[in-house]
Amino acid sequence: MPRLEDHCWTCSCSPKTETKHSSGASWFASKAEEMMSIITAMLGSAYGSLHDVRTANLIRRGLVLFTVGVFLALVLNLLQIQRNVTLFPEEVMTTLFSSAWWIPPCCGTGAAVIGLLYPCLDSHLGEPHKFKREWASVMRCIAVFVGINHASVKLDFANNVQLSLTLAALSLGLWWTFDRSRSGFGLGITTAFLATVITQLLVYNGVYQYTSPDFLYVRSWLPCIFFSGGVTVGNIGRQLAMGGVEKPHMD
Secondary structure, three states: OHHHOOOOOOOOOOHHHHHHHHHHHHHHHHHHHHHHHHHHHHHHHHHHHHHHHHHHHHHHHHHHHHHHHHHHHHHHHHHHHHOEEOOOHHHHOHHHHOOOOOHHHOOOOOHHHHHHHHHHHHHOOOOOOOOOOHHHHHHHHHHHHHHHHHHHHHHOOOOHHHHHHHHHHHHHHHHHHHHHOOOHHHHHHHHHHHHHHHHHHHHOOOEEEOOOOOOEOOOOHHHHHHHHHHHHHHHHHHHHHHHHOOOOOOO
């Protein structure tokens, strides 16, 4: 009679269970890999869209600032020419607004660079500028800047030093009234320095000239104009960067 231990017992359920578990793990891994690839594609698409939006916004703000710079250059340069503050050769005085053709695009480019730098520097310093962030304040700042330019050619003082001190006080008042930021003051000083040096070089090379120069080849009050112009364009750039999303800061 055969004994029980003489027979070899095997269980067919073990291989089937292992095969089932193996196929389930493979299916889960493939699904997880598929989901990861979908998520990666979505994140890449979102990043690309965000990058495109930021680039388009940057270009749009640059064009607005360029247009503002061109307009201010035409108006303010016309004012100085009419008062014989600046003199150009006769051959360049036949263009629009009786101004040299290269002044508007140069001022427009400078305005675009300065206006885009202001919010970037605010972000880099971690000090978002929220003082008087509203378009009404920006328009008042532009009006004061134009008034300072008007005063530079209309006011009569005994000498240019008194006029320069007066315009310096007005320019600092403009910064204190509409800006009050370290970045605004620093970029205003930098703008005034670089623009004055470039103007000195242009006058030295005979491109144009100033009447009654008292600061090397230019007027001593010119840095004040450049400083207030930098602050004004910077305020415009900041407001454009905000896009009117944030509420204006209340004092």
